[in-house]
Amino acid sequence: MPNYILSKSSFVKSVQCLKAFHLYKYHYTSKDPITKDKQAIFNRGNDVGLLAQQLFPGGIDVSPSSIKKFDESVERTKELIAAGQEVIYEAAFIFDDVLVALDILAKKNNKWHAYEVKSSLKISAAYVLDASLQYYVIKNCIPELEDINLVTINGDYVYEGKLNIDALFKFCSVKKDAVANWDFIADRIKQAKATIENPSSPDIKVGEQCFRPYKCDFFGTCWKNVPEQSVFLLSNVTVGKQVELYHSGIKTLNDIIDFEGLPANTQKQVKAVQNNLEIIDKEKIALFLNEVNYPIGFLILNCTRLQYLFSLIQNHINKFHFYFHYTK
Numbered sequence: 001m002p003n004y005i006l007s008k009s010s011f012v013k014s015v016q017c018l019k020a021f022h023l024y025k026y027h028y029t030s031k032d033p034i035t036k037d038k039q040a041i042f043n044r045g046n047d048v049g050l051l052a053q054q055l056f057p058g059g060i061d062v063s064p065s066s067i068k069k070f071d072e073s074v075e076r077t078k079e080l081i082a083a084g085q086e087v088i089y090e091a092a093f094i095f096d097d098v099l100v101a102l103d104i105l106a107k108k109n110n111k112w113h114a115y116e117v118k119s120s121l122k123i124s125a126a127y128v129l130d131a132s133l134q135y136y137v138i139k140n141c142i143p144e145l146e147d148i149n150l151v152t153i154n155g156d157y158v159y160e161g162k163l164n165i166d167a168l169f170k171f172c173s174v175k176k177d178a179v180a181n182w183d184f185i186a187d188r189i190k191q192a193k194a195t196i197e198n199p200s201s202p203d204i205k206v207g208e209q210c211f212r213p214y215k216c217d218f219f220g221t222c223w224k225n226v227p228e229q230s231v232f233l234l235s236n237v238t239v240g241k242q243v244e245l246y247h248s249g250i251k252t253l254n255d256i257i258d259f260e261g262l263p264a265n266t267q268k269q270v271k272a273v274q275n276n277l278e279i280i281d282k283e284k285i286a287l288f289l290n291e292v293n294y295p296i297g298f299l300i301l302n303c304t305r306l307q308y309l310f311s312l313i314q315n316h317i318n319k320f321h322f323y324f325h326y327t328k
């Protein structure tokens with residue numbers, strides 16, 4: 001049995017939705033299957049993480065031999081720190097029943113510096129939350145932790161025949177945010193632990209949290225009764241407004257009676273569905289297309305609705321050819 005209750009990913013889930021966290025702990029197999037896109041993002045993250053290790057050469061990697069053996073990584077991290085190792089990859093720590101692993105831990109002037117690598121160009125609030133949890137756990141384990149940084153891809157980097165690792169990455173200290181989030185993290189850990197003491201999942205309705213900061217892994221469980229032509233298909237309407245309509249009983253596009261307040265294009269969308277109409281503004285499409293000049297990029301789509309739209313355009317205007325790619 002592992003001697004931790006929360007991992008970074010389960011903690012992040014708990015902040016997004018306590019029901020998702022409960023399902024993750026007790027009904028893991030109800031998780032939606034991982035999509036190819038998501039898997040590709042994970043793989044990219046792993047590749048970039050490995051590349052970033054070159055920023056701090058000479059480290060020892062303490063990745064576990066299996067996902068169930070993180071305790072070994074924690075022990076190995078302790079041993080290496082005690083033995084004077086100055087760079088550790090995938091260092092792991094447990095505090096307050098929370099396990100975190102960190103991409104790179106490096107010692108400078110007798111102080112530890114933490115680096116979490118993101119295969120992204122920008123820092124998001126979700127990344128800062130991840131790093132805040134890491135800071136909370138690691139600082140409690142090694143008080144000499146001086147700083148925590150997010151390492152992202154430098155979008156201005158230009159490859160000139162030889163990879164320059166130092167120029168490829170950017171560093172940003174998020175220690176200030178992590179310190180500011182300290183009490184929030186402690187509270188949310190308490191809340192997550194209390195949630196799993198209850199064998200029943202919290203009764204949380206579908207809402208904005210299902211999409212933010214990540215699309216939840218339990219859509220298949222919670223959204224199975226949401227009708228096909230639901231108000232969540234409304235274009236130009238915020239998710240907040242869609243949720244409000246849905247919970248007020250206006251569940252499908254056919255339930256919409258009052259069009260006031262809906263943007264003009266959304267009204268067209270609803271009328272098209274309600275009256276089973278195809279509405280194509282050929283004039284506007286032609287105006288737009290006349291402004292597009294060769295070379296024209298190819299579109300690769302795996303969204304059936306968009307594919308339908310583009311086949312309509314293709315049927316009417318010969319200038320374009322679209323290639324459709326199904327990944328399902």
Ligand code: SF4
Binds near residue numbers: 017021204216223
């Ligand atoms: S789908 Fe929505 S309500 Fe259900 S667990 Fe996920 S975030 Fe929570």
